[in-house]
Amino acid sequence: MSNDSSLADEKIVLRLYITGATHHSMQAVRNIQKLCEEYLENSYDLDIIDVYQQPYLAKEKQIIAAPTLIKTQPYPVRRIVGDMSDTEKILTVLNVQKATK
Template identity: 45%
Template sequence: MIKLKLTLYISGQTQKSAHTVKQLKKICDEDSQRTYDIEIIDVLKNPQIAEEKKILATPTLVRELPLPLCRIIGDLSNKEKVLWGLNLTPIETERE
């Protein structure tokens, strides 16, 4: 089973952030083919990380592992686009 490491960048512990986390959790829970290791970073609390990783806006989701690095922006409410943006199936085969 493929294991993915994802990092979600949010700004502040707001309802909106909570919603985004919920969306991400839902997508991960619904995926029976992969397991997800999710890290959540609040850029307000960790501005230096945001700067280091050049996070321009939130919510940003980064696929850290396996490479290649992929980055998505948005509220993650569109599952298909999230998977597409993360370079994951079922769309992956059509991607390149």
């Protein structure tokens, strides 16, 4: 458990659920990748998942809107929907200071 929390301190686990190659999805992928590189450096773990390929995940992960970014670690779990264009907001939700850059 303590191991987990120390991990959490270091790494932010992000899952981006997209729906195929829609405009919003493409936009979101680009935006989140850019944001991670700029502000999170190596302390992140980003996975991009196409719900079309695994539709059961929509139920499992309670995906309603798309694209949806879920931060599973560190706690608490947070969800952000949208094309990830609002960098300020995402950073606030992820609890990441701009100063880390």
